[in-house]
Amino acid sequence: MKNIAILASGEGSNAMNIIEHFRFNANAKVVLVISNKGEAPVVEKAVMTNVPVMILAKKNEFNNPKLIAFLKKQKIDLIILAGFLLLLPEDLIKAFPKKIVNIHPALLPRHGGKGMYGSKVHEAVISAKDKESGISIHYVNERFDEGEVIAQFKCPVEAKETVETLSEKIHSLEYKHFPEVIEKLITQ
Numbered sequence: 202m203k204n205i206a207i208l209a210s211g212e213g214s215n216a217m218n219i220i221e222h223f224r225f226n227a228n229a230k231v232v233l234v235i236s237n238k239g240e241a242p243v244v245e246k247a248v249m250t251n252v253p254v255m256i257l258a259k260k261n262e263f264n265n266p267k268l269i270a271f272l273k274k275q276k277i278d279l280i281i282l283a284g285f286l287l288l289l290p291e292d293l294i295k296a297f298p299k300k301i302v303n304i305h306p307a308l309l310p311r312h313g314g315k316g317m318y319g320s321k322v323h324e325a326v327i328s329a330k331d332k333e334s335g336i337s338i339h340y341v342n343e344r345f346d347e348g349e350v351i352a353q354f355k356c357p358v359e360a361k362e363t364v365e366t367l368s369e370k371i372h373s374l375e376y377k378h379f380p381e382v383i384e385k386l387i388t389q
């Protein structure tokens with residue numbers, strides 16, 4: 202049985218979806234949610250699921266050998282970033298090689314990088330008149346959205362697409378594929 206930790210800063214709908222996917226799963230379970238924002242909706246939602254929640258409100262709390270030691274002690278096998286907005290420090294990334302995975306709501310390398318999150322990504326896709334968008338699931342490195350891509354899933358962008366309709370399509374792709382890809386990574 203593998204242990205998953207989720208890092209999230211916002212709504213947490215992906216975090217919840219992953220928690221539910223693995224709730225009765227024989228291969229893995231979500232044992233920890235870490236947020237950098239105590240007031241983020243993901244925190245309250247995660248508390249309701251009975252998964253332990255940790256708040257690290259100061260940026261330098263992520264850049265601390267104690268966090269690495271704690272995650273190792275908790276026997277965390279995979280760290281999933283689901284709407285997590287901070288850049289992770291190098292030491293943490295090095296401590297979990299190919300064990301930290303992010304989801305980005307566009308087809309990287311398009312529309313990634315610092316400041317490209319949430320509706321800003323969908324706005325960029327629409328104003329670039331892209332014919333398709335999608336999701337990218339990728340390993341995390343020291344730069345925003347630049348780690349090796351593991352899987353991508355696409356959807357069409359219609360001429361009349363709005364940020365809201367595109368965001369719905371992207372979320373559906375995320376809910377369908379992110380848990381599956383995580384499970385594959387864990388069982389491969």
Ligand code: GRF
Nearest residue numbers: 211212213214215284305306
């Ligand atoms: C998702 O679209 C994800 O791709 C991006 O941030 C959004 C988070 O949504 N990185 P939620 O917090 O899971 O609802």
